[in-house]
Amino acid sequence: MADVVLSVAGLVKAIGGKRIIHDITFEVRAGEVFGFLGPNGAGKTTTIRMLVGLAAPDGGDILIGGESLRNQFSRAISQVGCIVENPELYKFMTGRENLELFARMSGNITTERIDEVVEFVDLTEAIDEKVKTYSLGMRQRLGIAQALLHKPKLLILDEPTNGLDPAGIRELRQFIRKLAEEEGLAVFISSHLLSEIEMMCDRVAIISKGRVISVGSVKSLMEQFADQVDFQFTERSVDQGVQVLRQIPYVTEVWTLTEGHVKCKMDVERIGELNQSLVAAGAEVIGIASKTVTLEDLFLTLTGGGDAHGSEHAGTHSK
Amino acid sequence: MGASMLGLIQNETLKLMRRRRFLVVILILAVLIPIFTYAQFKTVQTAQERLGTSDWRSLLQQRIVDNQNRLASSRMPEEWRQWLKIQIAQQQYYLDHNIDPSAPSGVTFSRGFMDQAVGLFLPMIIVVLAVDLVSSEYSEGTIKLLLTRPVRRWKVLASKYLTLILFVSLTVLSALIMSYVISGVVFGYVGWDMPVLTGFQVVGGELDTSTVFMLPQWQYILLQYGLSWFVCLVVGTITLMVSVLVRTTAAGMGIMMAALISGTILTQMAQSWEQAKYLFNVNLQITDYLAGSLPPIQGMSLPFSLTVLSVWGIVSLIVAFMVFTRRDVTS
Numbered sequence: 027m028a029d030v031v032l033s034v035a036g037l038v039k040a041i042g043g044k045r046i047i048h049d050i051t052f053e054v055r056a057g058e059v060f061g062f063l064g065p066n067g068a069g070k071t072t073t074i075r076m077l078v079g080l081a082a083p084d085g086g087d088i089l090i091g092g093e094s095l096r097n098q099f100s101r102a103i104s105q106v107g108c109i110v111e112n113p114e115l116y117k118f119m120t121g122r123e124n125l126e127l128f129a130r131m132s133g134n135i136t137t138e139r140i141d142e143v144v145e146f147v148d149l150t151e152a153i154d155e156k157v158k159t160y161s162l163g164m165r166q167r168l169g170i171a172q173a174l175l176h177k178p179k180l181l182i183l184d185e186p187t188n189g190l191d192p193a194g195i196r197e198l199r200q201f202i203r204k205l206a207e208e209e210g211l212a213v214f215i216s217s218h219l220l221s222e223i224e225m226m227c228d229r230v231a232i233i234s235k236g237r238v239i240s241v242g243s244v245k246s247l248m249e250q251f252a253d254q255v256d257f258q259f260t261e262r263s264v265d266q267g268v269q270v271l272r273q274i275p276y277v278t279e280v281w282t283l284t285e286g287h288v289k290c291k292m293d294v295e296r297i298g299e300l301n302q303s304l305v306a307a308g309a310e311v312i313g314i315a316s317k318t319v320t321l322e323d324l325f326l327t328l329t330g331g332g333d334a335h336g337s338e339h340a341g342t343h344s345k
Numbered sequence: 346m347g348a349s350m351l352g353l354i355q356n357e358t359l360k361l362m363r364r365r366r367f368l369v370v371i372l373i374l375a376v377l378i379p380i381f382t383y384a385q386f387k388t389v390q391t392a393q394e395r396l397g398t399s400d401w402r403s404l405l406q407q408r409i410v411d412n413q414n415r416l417a418s419s420r421m422p423e424e425w426r427q428w429l430k431i432q433i434a435q436q437q438y439y440l441d442h443n444i445d446p447s448a449p450s451g452v453t454f455s456r457g458f459m460d461q462a463v464g465l466f467l468p469m470i471i472v473v474l475a476v477d478l479v480s481s482e483y484s485e486g487t488i489k490l491l492l493t494r495p496v497r498r499w500k501v502l503a504s505k506y507l508t509l510i511l512f513v514s515l516t517v518l519s520a521l522i523m524s525y526v527i528s529g530v531v532f533g534y535v536g537w538d539m540p541v542l543t544g545f546q547v548v549g550g551e552l553d554t555s556t557v558f559m560l561p562q563w564q565y566i567l568l569q570y571g572l573s574w575f576v577c578l579v580v581g582t583i584t585l586m587v588s589v590l591v592r593t594t595a596a597g598m599g600i601m602m603a604a605l606i607s608g609t610i611l612t613q614m615a616q617s618w619e620q621a622k623y624l625f626n627v628n629l630q631i632t633d634y635l636a637g638s639l640p641p642i643q644g645m646s647l648p649f650s651l652t653v654l655s656v657w658g659i660v661s662l663i664v665a666f667m668v669f670t671r672r673d674v675t676s
Contacts, residue, residue: 075673075674075675078489078493079492079493080489080492080493080673080674081673081674081675082671082673099495099497100495100496100497101495103493103494103495104494104495106493108489108493110489110493111486111489112486114485114486114487114489114490115487115490116360116363116485116487117485118363118364119359119360119363123359123363127356127359127360128490128494130348130352130353130355130356131348131352131353131356131491131494131495131496132348132494132495133348133349133352133495172490
């Protein structure tokens with residue numbers, strides 16, 4: 027297993043006496059793209075601000091490359107490159123002047139390194155123009171150049187695709203994969219866009235209301251929620267159907283939804299067998315569907331997301 | 346690893362220059378000083394027209410004789426005698442060195458300019474320089490890049506403060522050079538050696554002239570611009586604190602302008618409210634102590650004003666550093 031580059035343990039933050047981050051714990055390893063997923067207001071940005079030293083945690087530890095951000099700020103932060111929210115650079119200066127400015131703040135960065143990074147983000151032609159003339163995509167690339175300048179081990183990107191067009195998003199995605207796979211960087215990305223995370227990330231942490239709900243590879247998280255079958259009964263036989271389903275040993279979970287829908291976790295191969303049992307018990311089945319689980323379902327299930335879905339889980343039962 | 350303070354100051358200087366703040370300051374001076382020069386020129390012209398073209402030497406000679414006559418009168422208190430003797434010595438010096446004391450020169454203009462500018466005009470210019478030093482980083486979002494480098498926060502603010510000191514010094518120096526060079530075109534580049542009276546003291550609400558002495562004008566200018574530099578430094582420090590505390594340039598500008606202007610108003614109406622003397626903004630007219638005019642509020646003196654300004658400066662600096670190093674950056 028690759029080295030742990032970022033280790034967050036028991037992170038707590040209160041603002042105005044109100045706890046908004048509760049005990050967040052996770053690790054990010056070298057060479058992986060780690061997604062930080064949560065609805066708006068879940069505490070993503072607050073967590074990221076603590077990771078880069080912009081806000082002080084009220085409890086817990088942040089270790090970057092084994093150095094404590096609290097006690098060894100300079101040593102820890104020198105291993106981090108970040109873009110928090112939008113890439114805000116000095117618009118009244120040229121791209122190169124911006125990079126030179128940050129180079130002076132990091133120390134030990136040569137002119138050759140600046141040229142190298144500029145070439146890497148493909149900004150060689152525009153680098154001597156003022157940043158205010160740049161398009162958003164160019165600013166994003168300059169922001170990445172700025173973040174990579176001092177050869178960090180950890181790249182932290184907060185909502186990196188905000189405001190980018192589809193081509194820009196794709197470009198960024200390829201770029202991030204390249205950094206992780208070829209340069210061995212640990213990349214930490216926050217997003218509220220599922221498709222983005224699904225396509226880019228090796229592992230994800232899902233957070234909601236300031237807590238980490240689940241951490242794992244995208245695949246393993248989806249597997250947890252695979253094998254779901256949706257039965258639809260007539261109005262009058264719903265209760266009977268649910269009763270039968272709860273008695274079948276290979277149905278591990280049952281959720282009662284609205285309009286006669288009942289969701290089960292079970293082996294898809296045994297749908298026919300189960301249907302026979304239902305018919306035998308006199309429950310009127312009017313529809314059966316085995317659903318393909320998307321990360322979106324998973325996300326909404328875990329975070330109690332969209333209101334329509336949230337109410338569906340009111341009747342969750344476990345066996 | 347980490348950045349040198351020199352590199353950080355270079356960064357701050359670059360930002361300040363690229364924001365064209367110093368250019369604005371120089372432009373303000375370049376526009377206003379010729380206007381003041383012209384106004385001064387008109388004043389001199391009017392005075393000459395009124396008094397006729399009489400010879401200033403005979404006028405001065407007449408005044409010396411008058412003073413000597415008064416000195417001869419025996420009922421005069423000793424300190425008045427001293428004062429008259431110094432005045433006679435000064436007038437004699439003017440006569441001997443062929444200096445017309447009422448004629449303006451480039452140096453005299455520079456002196457008069459600073460007397461007028463130190464209370465409001467120059468502090469306002471300093472506010473223009475300093476007000477967005479920190480707040481602009483917040484409003485533009487660049488603070489997130491500035492504080493996520495391997496540089497401690499106190500060092501970031503210290504580099505800003507040192508840069509501010511540098512530009513406050515340059516501004517005061519520019520004011521001197523520009524007022525001398527521009528007004529010199531009209532009034533001539535002379536007057537460095539002209540003696541000026543200073544050393545006045547205020548004792549019990551009265552002007553004490555017993556300690557007055559003559560100073561070559563260049564030394565007087567040095568003293569005057571040095572004190573003005575200190576006033577500007579304190580105003581700059583207070584502005585820096587405001588820049589740390591508020592997020593927008595407009596709010597900072599409003600606060601500082603209100604403080605400076607209310608100081609000018611208070612000095613004119615606060616004679617009966619003695620505690621007002623502890624406010625920084627009524628202590629800005631610091632060159633008046635040199636020229637010997639009575640302070641606006643009883644109990645004020647040069648050491649008093651210097652102390653009040655120092656305390657305000659130090660407290661502002663402490664507040665600025667405490668808040669800047671501890672506050673969370675939120676959007």
